[in-house]
Amino acid sequence: MKHFLNFIGGEFVATSKTFDNRAPADNRLLGRVHEAGAAEVDAAVRAARAALQGEWGRMSVGRRIELLHAVADEINRRFDDFLQAEMADTGKPHSLASHIDIPRGAANFKVFADIVKNVPTETFETATPDGGQALNYAIRSPLGVIGVVCPWNLPLLLMTWKVGPALACGNTVVVKPSEETPATATLLGEVMNAVGIPPGVYNVVHGFGPQSAGEFLTTHPGVDGITFTGETRTGEAIMAAAAKGVRPVSFELGGKNAGLVFADADFDKAVAGIARSAFENCGQVCLGTERVYVQRPIFERFVSALKARAEALKPGPSEEAGVNLGPLISREHQQKVLSYYQKARDEGATVVTGGGVPQMTGALAEGHWVQPTIWTGLPESAAVIREEIFGPCCHIAPFDTEEEAIALANATDYGLATTVWTENLGRAHRVARQVEVGICWINSWFLRDLRTAFGGAKASGIGREGGVHSLEFYTELRNVCIKL
Ligand code: NAD
Numbered sequence: 001m002k003h004f005l006n007f008i009g010g011e012f013v014a015t016s017k018t019f020d021n022r023a024p025a026d027n028r029l030l031g032r033v034h035e036a037g038a039a040e041v042d043a044a045v046r047a048a049r050a051a052l053q054g055e056w057g058r059m060s061v062g063r064r065i066e067l068l069h070a071v072a073d074e075i076n077r078r079f080d081d082f083l084q085a086e087m088a089d090t091g092k093p094h095s096l097a098s099h100i101d102i103p104r105g106a107a108n109f110k111v112f113a114d115i116v117k118n119v120p121t122e123t124f125e126t127a128t129p130d131g132g133q134a135l136n137y138a139i140r141s142p143l144g145v146i147g148v149v150c151p152w153n154l155p156l157l158l159m160t161w162k163v164g165p166a167l168a169c170g171n172t173v174v175v176k177p178s179e180e181t182p183a184t185a186t187l188l189g190e191v192m193n194a195v196g197i198p199p200g201v202y203n204v205v206h207g208f209g210p211q212s213a214g215e216f217l218t219t220h221p222g223v224d225g226i227t228f229t230g231e232t233r234t235g236e237a238i239m240a241a242a243a244k245g246v247r248p249v250s251f252e253l254g255g256k257n258a259g260l261v262f263a264d265a266d267f268d269k270a271v272a273g274i275a276r277s278a279f280e281n282c283g284q285v286c287l288g289t290e291r292v293y294v295q296r297p298i299f300e301r302f303v304s305a306l307k308a309r310a311e312a313l314k315p316g317p318s319e320e321a322g323v324n325l326g327p328l329i330s331r332e333h334q335q336k337v338l339s340y341y342q343k344a345r346d347e348g349a350t351v352v353t354g355g356g357v358p359q360m361t362g363a364l365a366e367g368h369w370v371q372p373t374i375w376t377g378l379p380e381s382a383a384v385i386r387e388e389i390f391g392p393c394c395h396i397a398p399f400d401t402e403e404e405a406i407a408l409a410n411a412t413d414y415g416l417a418t419t420v421w422t423e424n425l426g427r428a429h430r431v432a433r434q435v436e437v438g439i440c441w442i443n444s445w446f447l448r449d450l451r452t453a454f455g456g457a458k459a460s461g462i463g464r465e466g467g468v469h470s471l472e473f474y475t476e477l478r479n480v481c482i483k484l
Contacts, residue, residue, distance in 0.1 A: 002031030004182040006040055006206055007189030009047035010199025015040060021182055024327040025091035025317055027366040033182045036205035041174070041216035044203040048145040048172035049222055051200030056172065057142075061117065068113040068168055070195035075106040078191065085183035086156055087318040091326040091367065092281060094318050105156035105184070108164035111450040112470060116168040119468050121477070133484045140475035142170035143248070144224030147217045149238065150185070151230045152178035152329050153284040153390075158252075159185055162227045165470035167201065174203045174223070176213050180329050182206050209234060221245055227473065228252070229286075231388075232414075232459045239462075250473045251462040252286065252455060254388045255416030258409035259289040259445075260431065262402075263297045265421035269443065271302065274394075275309035277419055277445040279372050282326050283337075283392035287417045287439070287446055291385055292396040293408050299398040303376060306396065307353045310372040313392075315358050327368045328391065334368035337391035341373060344384045344395075349375035354393070380411060388414070402427060406434045415457030419445045438464070 004021060005012040018032040036044070051057070056064075075082060082102045087094065092101070121138040128134050146166045150159045159175060166173050177185035185204045192202045207213025218226055218241040225248045228238050232253040242249045259277060261270045277289040294302045316323035328334045334357075341355050354373030373393040378385055385395050399405045409418050417439040420431050432440040438455045441447060448454075451467035463473055 004031055004033040004186050004206060006034055006036050006044070007186060007202070007204040008040060008044045009050075009203070010193055012189065013040060013043075019179070021089070023088050023091060023367075024329050025367045026363040027331075027368075028363065030088050030183070033179070033206050035207040036213040036216070038216045041205050041213055041220060042222075044174045044205050045145055045217075045220050045222040047200035048174050048203055051172045051198055052142070052144060054198065054200070056198045056201050057170070059170075061170075064168065064170065065113040065117050067195060067197055068109045068164070071191055071197065072106040072109040074191045074195050075102070075109075075188075078187070082156060082184055082187060085187055086181075089155060089181040089183045090152065090329065091318060093323050093326055095324060096281060096326075097318065101154055101157050105160045107450070108157070108160035109167075112165040112168040115165075115451070115467060116471065119471060126481075128483065135482045135484055137480050139478050139480060140169070140471065141478060143474055143476055144171060145222060146171045146173045146474065147220070147223040147226040148173050148175045149214055149218065149226065149228040149230065150175065150177050152180035153281060153286070155181035156184040156188075158229050160188075161465070162229070163188075163202065165465065166227070166474050167197075169471060169474040171474055172201045172203075174205060174217055176205055176207065176217050179206070179208045210237070215241070218242065219244070223247065225249070225473070227465075235462075248473065249462060250465060252465070253416075253459060253461045254414060255286050255288070255456065255460050256291060256386070256388050256412045256414045257287060257289050257417045257419070257437075258412075258435075259292045259394075259419045260405045260409055260421065261292065261294045261298070261302060262405070262420075262422040262424070262427065263295040264423050264427075265298075266423060266443070267298065267301070267305070270421035271305040271309060273419060273421060273443070273445050275306060278306075278394040279310065279313060279325065279392045280446070282328055282370070283372075284329065284390055285446070288390075289419060289445070290389055290394050291408075291412075292394050293399045293405055294396055295405070296398045296400055299396075303352055303374070303396055307374055310353050310374055313372050315360065315369055317364065325372065325392070328370055329368065331368055333390070334370060337370050337389055337393070340384050340387075340389045340391065340393070341370070344375050344378065344382070347378055347382045347384075349382070349384070349395070350377040352376055352396075380408070386412070402431065406431060410434075410436045413459045416460035417441065
């Protein structure tokens with residue numbers, strides 16, 4: 001039996017309270033997760049503080065950068081271990097985990113190490129009232145001990161997207177992985193020890209949210225800042241916890257993203273792009289498209305083309321050739337998604353395809369599978385158009401004018417991403433300027449450059465990370481003013 005242990009001060013720590021980690025594909029038991037209580041979380045925060053005050057805190061930037069490159073190299077050397085762990089925990093197809101999750105998980109350490117090495121700070125020469133001069137320059141110091149609370153949909157990628165820049169900036173971290181996906185965060189502890197990251201720089205505490213490791217970590221007064229990716233509702237609870245002690249937060253939250261397809265789009269590319277954005281990772285991507293709006297002249301043709309794409313997806317185990325659709329993360333999430341499938345029917349949707357559970361055989365019949373699903377015909381007030389489902393599904397509605405498309409895209413409390421499909425350059429720029437989101441993709445989706453700003457508008461988040469923007473959260477900028 002495998003045991004997923006906490007990682008505190010460079011050591012793997014067992015606890016007496018454990019919970020099962022099961023594979024979403026077939027519900028088999030993967031191992032027991034050791035839940036951190038308040039005492040273990042406190043030990044992890046203390047270890048992180050001690051590391052800040054020790055060798056790590058005194059280390060030159062150059063040496064820190066070298067070590068973070070070594071972390072990335074070691075993840076790549078153990079690529080298969082990470083791949084197997086991520087596929088078992090999430091059930092995602094090999095093609096996805098091997099091309100996105102693990103390579104990007106490693107890249108997050110190198111890219112942010114290089115950004116920290118290369119980004120200058122500002123200086124100003126200032127005339128003083130006595131006719132003299134002053135010189136102002138800025139220096140960056142680490143924020144301190146960072147609490148990193150992570151979701152389950154891209155476990156290694158989204159965790160390292162926070163841990164990479166946090167460590168590059170000289171902070172220490174206590175990570176709380178999702179209770180659904182404890183494996184790769186634990187494995188990263190072995191990597192940290194192997195390459196010589198000092199004990200206490202990277203810590204992992206396992207458990208749930210309320211009255212468990214998540215709450216213990218975010219309410220701990222020894223945590224200097226909290227970075228969180230997950231549901232908007234959870235963000236509200238964490239923000240309340242962070243208010244005590246006025247600690248900064250960086251939040252990447254939920255979305256209800258629109259895809260806008262204009263009649264002048266490259267039709268085949270638009271269909272392929274929207275299909276990816278709706279169904280990749282079984283729809284469990286914060287940036288995914290659950291609301292599609294298609295200009296009326298191509299509406300019917302687009303609906304049938306997307307239907308064909310949805311029906312061509314092949315569900316199955318991660319390693320099987322040709323499989324490109326995994327399961328949902330848990331039984332609970334499957335029930336949630338299926339409840340929306342039912343709501344859509346109750347509200348009078350036309351079910352273009354899907355709407356249920358695919359026939360899976362053998363052990364897979366125990367997994368958390370759902371069919372890719374497309375609806376049409378619902379009013380904008382319908383639950384499946386208003387609320388984030390986080391499943392492989394979308395509603396498609398027609399529109400007539402550019403203004404109408406923008407208004408529809410913006411008619412939501414969320415503001416994470418939009419994908420726009422048009423061959424008209426002027427229109428692309430006009431729409432990008434008016435959609436109320438953090439990221440607007442034109443003729444693409446999920447095309448990421450780690451140097452660019454990433455984050456959500458409205459209820460989709462607080463702050464931006466990526467490139468130099470990550471430095472804004474993970475460091476304190478201090479201005480030094482010298483009278484010359
Ligand atoms: P979640 O909010 O349920 O859980 C995220 C993490 O928060 C988990 O580790 C959980 O244990 C912890 N948590 C829960 N309650 C807590 C509390 N009260 N205090 C402290 N910690 C607590 O989210 P999820 O279901 O794991 O992930 C799916 C959600 O994440 C979706 O809403 C999705 O849109 C969002 N997401 C957003 C982005 C982004 O970049 N904007 C990326 C990925 C996922």
